[in-house]
Amino acid sequence: MKCSFQHAVTVRVRYGETDQMGYCYYGNYASYFEVGRVEAMRSLGMSYRQLEEEGVMLPVSHFEVDYYKPALYDDALEVTTSITELKGPRLFFEYTIHNEKGDKLCFGKTTLVFVSKETMRPISPPTNFVELIEKFQYA
Amino acid sequence: MKCSFQHAVTVRVRYGETDQMGYCYYGNYASYFEVGRVEAMRSLGMSYRQLEEEGVMLPVSHFEVDYYKPALYDDALEVTTSITELKGPRLFFEYTIHNEKGDKLCFGKTTLVFVSKETMRPISPPTNFVELIEKFQYA
């Protein structure tokens, strides 16, 4: 199911997230994207915390980023997260990050997989999640 | 029980652990101390991983560090860990870190507490751990 749900959240670059180049370290974007998708899901009506408490996990199976310009210390970054597709147990996200000047700093993608906490195997997404996402289905 | 078990391990400062001052970020020493105490326990004959698998956790209840000189990118740090005392459910560690030039970079302490994974309450340390540590008892 192709869908087009989008949500934006602001994350400020912490000092400990910079490196000696004065850039935000490239690995830290993983955690900004995590904030992006967790808040996107929350705004959709789905708490990731609750999902886990109900026995469903969402590990990442694919992650990629193209970095265009560095994020710098204390930058208030706008992380825009799109849920683009739900395909079997797999959920696809896309992200763009802009700084306050409006520069596009990076574009990223992640694939997450619905997994049962008990069996550690891929499972169908919970019905209530499918219902929430269906509202944003297209084509 | 006062004791004096000491163990040294080398940890190299990663790029992502530096900050824009060009220093190793002050919070990252927590993870160097963790490496220090896990390897100290392993050399004593006690795997922290196995401890957890047997239902015992060791959360940190106190942590302190005095920083004298910065650790820099790519420094091969010598982390010296001392197990100094076992008192009821509490286990006390001390750490010093030196760089390759022999400069003393910091001195730290942590207190850890033996906790049951099931009840989440403090418990007596496992007998086999006490036996291992008793060999280094003094006074």
Place this chain on the structure above:
Amino acid sequence: MKCSFQHAVTVRVRYGETDQMGYCYYGNYASYFEVGRVEAMRSLGMSYRQLEEEGVMLPVSHFEVDYYKPALYDDALEVTTSITELKGPRLFFEYTIHNEKGDKLCFGKTTLVFVSKETMRPISPPTNFVELIEKFQYA
């Protein structure tokens, strides 16, 4: 100079900041305290970013935390930061963190030192910072 400036900010525990105990890893509080003091200084009228751009750094020389209860995934933590004293080049902070239920999770302290970026030596705090902090002086 003893002073009593206090400021509160909310920080949400990220997934990557938890560990396999399900607790927020003890080293990550360093970065919550950093957020606390940076926002405290900003609310006082002092940007840490600008301070560095003007050639002044504020490395941490002492850090300590007492952990009472674990912070958990997705907890919205209230970090309360107090600037308690300015003594020569040294600036003293205290922190408490509460979760949404009002539980006090930890108490911490840091000492920071005003250092010249050029000489890497301790220096007197910038006059504009002293003026800001003097408003909250007591005794």
Place this chain on the structure above:
Amino acid sequence: MKCSFQHAVTVRVRYGETDQMGYCYYGNYASYFEVGRVEAMRSLGMSYRQLEEEGVMLPVSHFEVDYYKPALYDDALEVTTSITELKGPRLFFEYTIHNEKGDKLCFGKTTLVFVSKETMRPISPPTNFVELIEKFQYA
């Protein structure tokens, strides 16, 4: 220039690198890959630290990972790094990580760009680096 230089290094998963799923957090692989490529370059005769001291930086412009199986706490991971191509200012790396049981945990790629510290612009790779890498050229 296509090349085929390969190097392996062992990295142990730290407690603070796990998350509450009990997996190594997906963002931490960025730092394992960093260790992989820094040690690969060192074994080739090129210190990344020295490179920076000579005014050359190597920021990451692309990063991607496919995760097959989770890395777990205390796993001694074998990170195998390949330098696969040097094309203008861009240097291409590939990585595979295996655990001690021989399971392939992930496959990743990064693109890094030689950048002048002074101008912050892409530059030709240093001659001594090209000479080192030419020994492993093919086709």
